[in-house]
Amino acid sequence: MKRANRLSRSRDFDAVYRQGRSVSSRFLVLYWFPHEDPAAPRFGFSVPKAVGGAVERNRIKRQLREVWQERLDRVPTGNDYVLIVRSGLPEAVTANGFDWLGERVDEVLSMTKVAA
Numbered sequence: 001m002k003r004a005n006r007l008s009r010s011r012d013f014d015a016v017y018r019q020g021r022s023v024s025s026r027f028l029v030l031y032w033f034p035h036e037d038p039a040a041p042r043f044g045f046s047v048p049k050a051v052g053g054a055v056e057r058n059r060i061k062r063q064l065r066e067v068w069q070e071r072l073d074r075v076p077t078g079n080d081y082v083l084i085v086r087s088g089l090p091e092a093v094t095a096n097g098f099d100w101l102g103e104r105v106d107e108v109l110s111m112t113k114v115a116a
Helices: 010-019 054-074 089-096 098-115
Strands: 021-024 028-034 042-046 079-085
Touching: 010 028, 010 042, 010 079, 021 098, 028 098, 042 054, 054 079, 054 089, 054 098, 089 098
Parallel strands: 042 079
Antiparallel strands: 021 028, 028 079
16 A cells, blocks of 8 residues: 555544544444545554454454555545454454455445445
8 A cells, every 4th residue: 555545643543533433343443534635545554452463463454455455446535544453353354255354344434425
């Protein structure tokens, strides 16, 4: 994922958490908040230690970055997004496959349009 599409600073994450809106599903929570640059959406991922060890957390982050990269053209511009992984997602991805993860991301993205 390009640097222009990444959230990296703690204060950016905090702004999305505090002032943004959220939707959730069984395995994912998506926060979003409008930012000043309408050109490109920015993404951040949060995978808590409760999800698993470092190897497992990094694997799921790599998979999520790939899923987001595929959907970048369909994501509304002008927003910052933070995707939080809930416990059980890595096991579910292993059992159901990578395409299933994409469907879960599509599910929370579609909820943002309803909630907007």
